[in-house]
Amino acid sequence: MKQFLSFVKKEFRHVLRDRRVLLILFGMPVVQVLLFGFALSNEIKNTKIVIVDYAKDYASQQITTKIAASHYFDIEKNLLSHDQLLSSFKKGKIKEAVIFPASFAKDLSHKGGAQIQVISDASDLNTSNQITAYLTNIILNYQAEQNQLQKIPIQIIPETRMLYNPELKGAPNFVPGVMAMVLLLVCVMMTAVAIVKEKETGTMEVLLVSPMKPWTIIVSKAAPYLILSLVDLISILVLSVYVLGVPVAGNIFLLLAESTLFILTCLMLGILISIGTASQQIAMLISLVGMMMPALMLSGFMFPIENMPYALQIISNIIPSKWYYIIVKNVMIKGTGFSAVWKETLILAGITLLLFFVSLKKFKIRLQ
Amino acid sequence: MPEVVIKTDKLTKRFGNFTAVDEITFEVFKGEIFGFLGANGAGKTTAMRMLTGLSNPTSGKASVAGFDVYKQTENIKKNIGYMSQKFSLYGDLTVLENLQFFGGIYGLSDKQIKEKSEELIEELELQKQANKLVDDLPLGWKQKLAFSVAIFHNPKIVFLDEPTGGVDPVARRQVWSLIYAAADKGITVFVTTHYMDEAEYCNRISIMVDGKIVALDSPGNLKKQFNSQSMDDVFLQLARGAKRNE
Amino acid sequence: MRTLKILLQKEFRQIFRNKIILRITMVMPIMQFIILPLAANFEIKNINLVVVDHDHSVDSRKLLSDITSSGYFRLIDYDNTFDEAYKFIETDKADVVLEIPVDFERNLVREGSQKIFIAFNAINGTKAGLGASYLRTIVSDYNKDILVDLIPSTKNANKAGIDVVPLDWFNAQRNYQLSLIPGILGMLVTLVSGFLTSLNIVKEKEIGTIEQINVSPIRKRDFILAKLIPFWILANVIFTLGLILSYFLYHIIPQGNLLVLYVFLAVYLLAILGFGLLVSTYSETQQQAMFIMYFFMMIFLLLGGLFTPIESMPHWAQMITKLNPVAYLINVIRMVMLKGSTLKDILPELGSVAIMAVVLNVWAVLNYKKKM
Numbered sequence: 001m002k003q004f005l006s007f008v009k010k011e012f013r014h015v016l017r018d019r020r021v022l023l024i025l026f027g028m029p030v031v032q033v034l035l036f037g038f039a040l041s042n043e044i045k046n047t048k049i050v051i052v053d054y055a056k057d058y059a060s061q062q063i064t065t066k067i068a069a070s071h072y073f074d075i076e077k078n079l080l081s082h083d084q085l086l087s088s089f090k091k092g093k094i095k096e097a098v099i100f101p102a103s104f105a106k107d108l109s110h111k112g113g114a115q116i117q118v119i120s121d122a123s124d125l126n127t128s129n130q131i132t133a134y135l136t137n138i139i140l141n142y143q144a145e146q147n148q149l150q151k152i153p154i155q156i157i158p159e160t161r162m163l164y165n166p167e168l169k170g171a172p173n174f175v176p177g178v179m180a181m182v183l184l185l186v187c188v189m190m191t192a193v194a195i196v197k198e199k200e201t202g203t204m205e206v207l208l209v210s211p212m213k214p215w216t217i218i219v220s221k222a223a224p225y226l227i228l229s230l231v232d233l234i235s236i237l238v239l240s241v242y243v244l245g246v247p248v249a250g251n252i253f254l255l256l257a258e259s260t261l262f263i264l265t266c267l268m269l270g271i272l273i274s275i276g277t278a279s280q281q282i283a284m285l286i287s288l289v290g291m292m293m294p295a296l297m298l299s300g301f302m303f304p305i306e307n308m309p310y311a312l313q314i315i316s317n318i319i320p321s322k323w324y325y326i327i328v329k330n331v332m333i334k335g336t337g338f339s340a341v342w343k344e345t346l347i348l349a350g351i352t353l354l355l356f357f358v359s360l361k362k363f364k365i366r367l368q
Numbered sequence: 369m370p371e372v373v374i375k376t377d378k379l380t381k382r383f384g385n386f387t388a389v390d391e392i393t394f395e396v397f398k399g400e401i402f403g404f405l406g407a408n409g410a411g412k413t414t415a416m417r418m419l420t421g422l423s424n425p426t427s428g429k430a431s432v433a434g435f436d437v438y439k440q441t442e443n444i445k446k447n448i449g450y451m452s453q454k455f456s457l458y459g460d461l462t463v464l465e466n467l468q469f470f471g472g473i474y475g476l477s478d479k480q481i482k483e484k485s486e487e488l489i490e491e492l493e494l495q496k497q498a499n500k501l502v503d504d505l506p507l508g509w510k511q512k513l514a515f516s517v518a519i520f521h522n523p524k525i526v527f528l529d530e531p532t533g534g535v536d537p538v539a540r541r542q543v544w545s546l547i548y549a550a551a552d553k554g555i556t557v558f559v560t561t562h563y564m565d566e567a568e569y570c571n572r573i574s575i576m577v578d579g580k581i582v583a584l585d586s587p588g589n590l591k592k593q594f595n596s597q598s599m600d601d602v603f604l605q606l607a608r609g610a611k612r613n614e
Numbered sequence: 615m616r617t618l619k620i621l622l623q624k625e626f627r628q629i630f631r632n633k634i635i636l637r638i639t640m641v642m643p644i645m646q647f648i649i650l651p652l653a654a655n656f657e658i659k660n661i662n663l664v665v666v667d668h669d670h671s672v673d674s675r676k677l678l679s680d681i682t683s684s685g686y687f688r689l690i691d692y693d694n695t696f697d698e699a700y701k702f703i704e705t706d707k708a709d710v711v712l713e714i715p716v717d718f719e720r721n722l723v724r725e726g727s728q729k730i731f732i733a734f735n736a737i738n739g740t741k742a743g744l745g746a747s748y749l750r751t752i753v754s755d756y757n758k759d760i761l762v763d764l765i766p767s768t769k770n771a772n773k774a775g776i777d778v779v780p781l782d783w784f785n786a787q788r789n790y791q792l793s794l795i796p797g798i799l800g801m802l803v804t805l806v807s808g809f810l811t812s813l814n815i816v817k818e819k820e821i822g823t824i825e826q827i828n829v830s831p832i833r834k835r836d837f838i839l840a841k842l843i844p845f846w847i848l849a850n851v852i853f854t855l856g857l858i859l860s861y862f863l864y865h866i867i868p869q870g871n872l873l874v875l876y877v878f879l880a881v882y883l884l885a886i887l888g889f890g891l892l893v894s895t896y897s898e899t900q901q902q903a904m905f906i907m908y909f910f911m912m913i914f915l916l917l918g919g920l921f922t923p924i925e926s927m928p929h930w931a932q933m934i935t936k937l938n939p940v941a942y943l944i945n946v947i948r949m950v951m952l953k954g955s956t957l958k959d960i961l962p963e964l965g966s967v968a969i970m971a972v973v974l975n976v977w978a979v980l981n982y983k984k985k986m
Contacts, residue, residue, distance in 0.1 A: 018899070018901075018902075020898070020902050021899075021901055021902055021905060024902070024905040024906060024909065025905070028905065028908075028909045031909075032909070032912060032913065035913060035917070035931070035934075036916055036917075038927075038928055038931060039916075039917055039922075039927040039928065039931035039934075040916065040921075040922050040927075041739070041922060041926045041927070042739065042740040042743075042922055042923065042926055043739070043926050044923075044925065044926065045925065045926060046925060047923075047925045048925075086783075087959075089783060089784070089953060090949065090953045090954065090955040090956075090959045091955070091959045092945060092949060092955075092959075095925070108775070108776065112775055113775035113776070113777060114775070114776060114777070115776075115777045115778075115779050116776060116777070116778050116779065117779050117781055118778055118779065118780045118781065119780075119781045119783055120780065120781070120782055120783065121783060121784060121953075122782035122783060122784055122785035122786070122788060122793065123784040123785055123792075123793055123948045123949070123951075123952035123953050124793055124919075124923070124948060125656065125782075125785060125788060125789075125790050125792075125793040125794075126656045126790075126793070126794075126921075126922075126923070127923040127925070128782065129656070129658075129744065130740065130743070130744070130923070132780050133743065133744050133747040133748075134747075135778070136747060136751065136778050136780075137747050137750065139776055139778055140750055140751065140754050140776075140778075142776070143754070143775075143776050144754070147757075155726070155727050155728075155757045155761075156677070156722065156727070156728055156729075156730055156753050156756060156757055157727055157728070157729050157730075158729070158730050158732055158749060158750060158753050159729050159730065159731050159732065160732045160733075160734065160746050160749075161731070161732065161733045161734070162733075162734050162736035162742055162746075163703065163733055163734060163735055163736055164735065164736055164737050165736035165737055165739055165742070166736065167739075168736055168739035168740075168742060168743050169739055170739060170922070170926070172736075172737045172739070173737050173738045173739060173740075178916075182912075185908065185912070189904070189905070189908065193901050193904070197901070278634075280900050280901065281635060281813055281817065281900060282634055282635060282638065284809070284813070284900070284901075284904045285635065285638045285639070285642075285809060285810075286638065286642075288805070288809055288904065288907075288908055288911075289638065289639075289642055289643070289805050289806055289809055290638070290642050292805060292908075292911070292912065292915070293646055293650055293798070293801065293802065293805070293915075294646065294649075294650065296915070296916075296921075297650050297653045297654065298650075298653055302921050303653050303654060303655055303656065304655075304656075304658075304738075304741070306660060307655040307656075307657055307659070307660070308652060308653045308655065309652050311652075312649070312652045312653050315649070316653075326706070329706075329737055330706070333737050334704060334737070336704055340704060340705060420829045421829065422825065422828055422829060442831055445829055445830055445831040446831045448829065450825070450826065450829040452822060452825045452826065454821075454822030454825065455822065456821075456822045456823050456825055456826040457823070457826075458624070458628065458823055459821070460628050460631050460632065461624065461627055461628065461631070465624070465627055468620075468623075469620060469623070469624045470826070470830075472616070472617070472619075472620030472623075473617055473620055473621070473827075473830050473831070473832050474830060474831070475616070475617075475831075501631075527829075
């Protein structure tokens with residue numbers, strides 16, 4: 001035990017010595033969570049659209065006014081030709097065009113129906129989908145109002161409630177996702193470098209000839225980083241509650257416990273990487289180039305996992321941040337208890353143990 | 369009177385409140401082996417870094433190969449060779465590739481590089497290792513190679529910072545015989561060391577204590593002056609007053 | 615010139631000597647490029663629906679069948695109470711609960727209007743927003759239908775029947791991969807080349823070889839250039855491999871001139887590599903370089919406009935993206951690959967990136983001190 005403690009102490013000294021790295025380790029996750037918490041969202045605002053109104057009648061003008069009043073759009077009224085529209089799109093000046101045909105109001109009242117064309121820049125399909133949906137909603141609202149004015153009988157009025165996130169903000173979805181991603185990358189990166197560095201500088205051999213058991217070396221390597229990560233976690237949580245306005249709806253202790261488990265998973269992954277590699281450079285490249293994009297794309301907070309092909313859904317299961325994202329979403333946003341996340345917890349624990357034993361085994365092989 | 373190749377006048381380097389090198393004044397003549405002795409932390413490396421243009425002096429004057437250390441460092445660099453305390457060849461390049469690289473950056477032509485490499489490899493008896501990675505050579509050989517690389521472009525002066533640190537006695541002697549050979553060719557050797565027996569190999573030595581030069585003469589004269597049998601003894605007498613810890 | 619040649623020779627030798635690094639830098643991005651695009655799908659379909667139908671009437675059933683046959687919604691379960699249905703939302707099994715009240719049909723006919731209750735799991739605001747919008751459209755169509763059914767005379771007097779006709783330009787098949795894959799390729803190239811350059815100079819610092827360089831008459835400019843050129847070439851190779859793969863795997867055919875794309879890429883890479891070198895000159899250890907680079911790379915990627923629209927960001931964050939080279943890259947790749955934009959169209963972006971390239975590289979050269 002005494003051996004173990006002195007070893008942990010040494011590890012702490014290493015970590016605390018390099019002030020620059022320490023500053024980065026604390027500052028980075030905090031800045032990132034703040035930045036992404038504010039900036040990541042799919043809400044439409046101030047989007048540049050052009051309204052091509054060939055009708056210029058009361059109906060087209062009323063709809064235009066409604067679109068303008070929504071504050072989602074930055075409207076330019078201009079009678080652009082097809083070629084002019086094309087060129088505006090190609091220069092990236094506008095995102096969407098709304099076209100009212102000539103005699104729009106007349107068709108509407110006499111023929112009983114009229115068309116509005118909504119041309120979108122589908123090269124950015126995600127954004128264009130949103131914009132089209134917003135525009136459609138505004139136009140349908142207009143129609144519903146007209147229906148009521150004209151006392152059209154028989155209609156179903158949907159009353160929609162948005163649970164957990166009534167204003168449809170980006171933060172409730174992205175904050176758990178960003179938390180999972182930032183913690184994953186920072187924890188893996190820190191630990192991955194730690195052991196390899198000892199290998200590079202040759203101090204590893206000193207440790208290996210000492211009477212320390214392999215598991216003590218692994219555990220004490222991880223210990224300071226666990227504490228560092230917990231400090232990061234707490235600062236992230238404080239920020240998300242007080243600055244980003246995403247409160248912890250569920251039990252804070254459950255959230256902390258689950259986060260500790262996730263951090264352990266990441267530390268073990270980092271240790272496995274560092275045992276398997278020979279130089280810092282390789283360890284860092286694997287933990288960053290190798291993990292950044294998969295963690296971003298396969299953990300479910302950017303792209304819905306249920307949309308992915310089956311094989312990829314299977315692959316996504318090995319990404320620890322996927323499970324943690326589900327847990328945080330449930331505990332932090334929905335406020336559910338342990339009963340709702342026991343399965344995910346079990347999986348994370350399983351991954352952690354697996355990583356630990358594989359590391360231990362690889363480590364022992366190197367000893368012989 | 370032999371030609372002066374290094375000349376300093378009250379050269380000083382301060383880091384904040386700490387004076388690493390304190391008004392040192394000396395001259396080094398062409399073709400001599402000039403030893404720079406001192407305990408760890410006495411200021412040897414700092415002094416050498418100023419002379420090689422790696423570090424700006426705080427005050428004082430100095431010239432190397434006739435060029436000023438403040439303004440003409442790039443000219444100095446063309447005329448010197450340097451072997452740092454840290455092993456500084458590329459471990460992931462082969463022996464030949466290192467020679468090619470360092471010869472190239474000092475402006476030797478491909479033909480010159482080829483001829484000199486062959487010569488050198490024969491001299492060092494590295495024929496079998498010529499295409500091996502430098503990382504895979506034993507330390508003693510690396511050190512000999514590093515020295516040879518430092519004088520590969522025939523510099524006027526070569527600066528050696530603890531060239532034999534951590535090397536076994538046989539290899540040390542071999543490095544020194546290379547140093548002699550270089551001096552015979554007219555290359556001035558400026559060498560720092562804390563091995564006192566090595567001091568005996570130098571033409572003249574200066575002994576630094578706490579950033580100052582406290583003695584400067586040939587080993588024979590110094591021994592006479594301090595009434596000692598060995599340089600070790602001379603050094604101990606001088607270093608007794610040192611305030612800086614190692 | 616000769617010094618540069620010698621320096622380059624050394625850099626290339628070192629790059630090709632380390633087979634593991636070479637493999638990581640070539641194989642890892644390509645592997646990811648083969649797998650990740652399959653995940654790149656924002657399409658909102660299969661919204662899981664739980665229904666609480668208190669009415670069980672012909673009309674309620676018709677409404678449900680309209681909803682499920684739309685292709686956006688997937689009926690998961692029927693429940694008797696809202697609370698039961700809500701459990702599905704709590705456990706993430708369902709995204710939306712639709713509740714049809716008792717006497718739905720009767721009220722519709724007698725009173726002329728009837729509410730239905732919809733509750734979305736809105737944690738993912740995008741999904742909920744789009745889902746709600748789809749549902750509204752379906753209900754609005756349904757309203758028209760029943761009107762015509764019940765009062766056939768209204769068929770021609772169908773007031774205010776506005777039909778929104780969406781047209782998707784540049785990507786008529788509404789293919790998410792087309793919209794995302796070129797950007798993903800750009801990101802992978804950026805990651806690899808950025809990280810490698812940031813590690814490079816600082817590695818020489820750590821090993822100590824930089825001293826030997828610093829006492830030599832090598833010019834700073836040559837040294838930095840020699841560090842830049844190999845990775846510039848490497849990045850171009852990876853990008854080209856990626857383009858070939860995206861043609862064969864995802865059938866992405868560039869609409870514009872590839873030459874325009876390469877011109878932009880050439881300048882863009884100078885900016886990214888210059889940034890990597892700058893980080894390298896500021897760092898003392900590889901670890902520091904890597905952490906700093908990671909910090910910026912993550913911001914570059916996430917605020918690049920590929921995953922969430924730049925327009926959706928707050929004003930100050932949009933200002934930050936003006937300094938984000940990746941945002942320009944993603945924009946230009948889309949413009950050239952999908953919209954067929956010409957060199958003239960991308961000039962503003964090209965100019966911005968060129969300024970960044972100049973500033974970053976000059977800064978890196980100035981900050982690389984041969985003296986300590």
